[in-house]
Amino acid sequence: MNRKELDPDSSPEAAFGARLRTSREERGWKQEELAERMGYSGTHISAVETGRKRPTLPLARRADVALGTGEEFERAWRKLQHSGLLEGFPQFVEHEAQAAEIRLYEVGVIPGLLQTPEYATALAESAVKRGAITEEQAEERVALVAERQAALLRTPPPLVFVVLDEGCVRRPVGGAKVMNAQLDRVLEFAELSHTVVQVAPFDMGTHRTFDLPVYILTQPDRSLMSYAESTQRGHLERDITFVLPLLTAYHQLQAEAPSQAESVAMIKQLRKGSP
The missing domain is CATH 3.30.870 (Endonuclease; Chain A)
Structure with missing residues (x-):
C-alpha cells in the first residue's frame, strides 16, 4: 500500500492532514474506519490527510467528535482559514x-x-x-x-x-x-x-x-x-x-x-x- 509522506510545514492544509493522520493512527484506525465514524468516504478522508482537499468546518468538528480531541481540529481549521493574515x-x-x-x-x-x-x-x-x-x-x-x-x-x-x-x-x-x-x-x-x-x-x-x-x-x-x-x-x-x-x-x-x-x-x- 502506497503511503504519501507529508511535510506539515509545506502548507496549512498539509499540517491539518498530518495531524488528522497521526490522531487516527494513534488509535489504530484505518482511513475507512475513521471515515465511517465521521460520515465521510474513505477517499475524502484520504484526500484531506494528504493535503489534496481543503478541510471544512463541519469536517473539523466531526473529527473532534470521532477522535475525542475537544476542539483541536476546529482550532486547526480556523488557523488554516487565517493563513493569509499576519502572525498573531x-x-x-x-x-x-x-x-x-x-x-x-x-x-x-x-x-x-x-x-x-x-x-x-x-x-x-x-x-x-x-x-x-x-x-x-x-x-x-x-x-x-x-x-x-x-x-x-x-x-x-x-x-x-x-x-x-x-x-x-x-x-x-x-x-x-x-x-x-x-x-x-x-x-x-x-x-x-x-x-x-x-x-x-x-x-x-x-x-x-x-x-x-x-x-x-x-x-x-x-x-x-x-x-x-x-x-x-x-x-x-x-x-x-x-x-x-x-x-x-x-x-x-x-x-x-x-x-x-x-x-x-x-x-x-x-x-x-x-x-
Whole structure:
C-alpha cells in the first residue's frame, strides 16, 4: 500500500492532514474506519490527510467528535482559514470581539473596524494584483472586516477610541466614489455614543508617539493586551510590563492630537474637496 509522506510545514492544509493522520493512527484506525465514524468516504478522508482537499468546518468538528480531541481540529481549521493574515492577528481578533475597550492607532489606511465593504475590497484587490496574497485570501480579508464590525454590535458595545494618522483620510483608495463613502463612514462612526475619533495631522511631528499601527484592548476583567505589526508580521502582547508603556503613549497621543470636533471638521473639508 502506497503511503504519501507529508511535510506539515509545506502548507496549512498539509499540517491539518498530518495531524488528522497521526490522531487516527494513534488509535489504530484505518482511513475507512475513521471515515465511517465521521460520515465521510474513505477517499475524502484520504484526500484531506494528504493535503489534496481543503478541510471544512463541519469536517473539523466531526473529527473532534470521532477522535475525542475537544476542539483541536476546529482550532486547526480556523488557523488554516487565517493563513493569509499576519502572525498573531487571528488571535487578536478573537480577543477584540470580547473587549470592553478598544484603542487603536492606524497609519496610511482606514482601519478595518471603520472600513466600508468597497474600501476593504479595493485594498484586498490591490494586494492580489501585487501578488502579495491570493484571491481566496483577499476574500478572507474582506469577510473578516465584516465579522469584526459585527462583533461591535453586541450589547453593551465596547468603547472604541480611534486615532488616525492624517494619511489615512488623505490617501485615495478605490477612486473618488469609494473614498467619499469611506469618509462618510468615518464621520458616522464618530457620531456614535461609544466612540471617539481623532486625526493626528502630519504637523504633529515628534509629538506623534507611534510610527506603526498599534491596538490596545481592555478585557472585561480589566486585563490589557496589545497588538502591533510591521509589514511582514504582527505580535500579540499580554505581558502588562510591555503593554502599560504603550497605553501611556496612547494617552499622550490623544492629548496632543486635535479634538474629535476639530478632526471631524477636517474630514468634512476633505469630503467636500476643500483645501
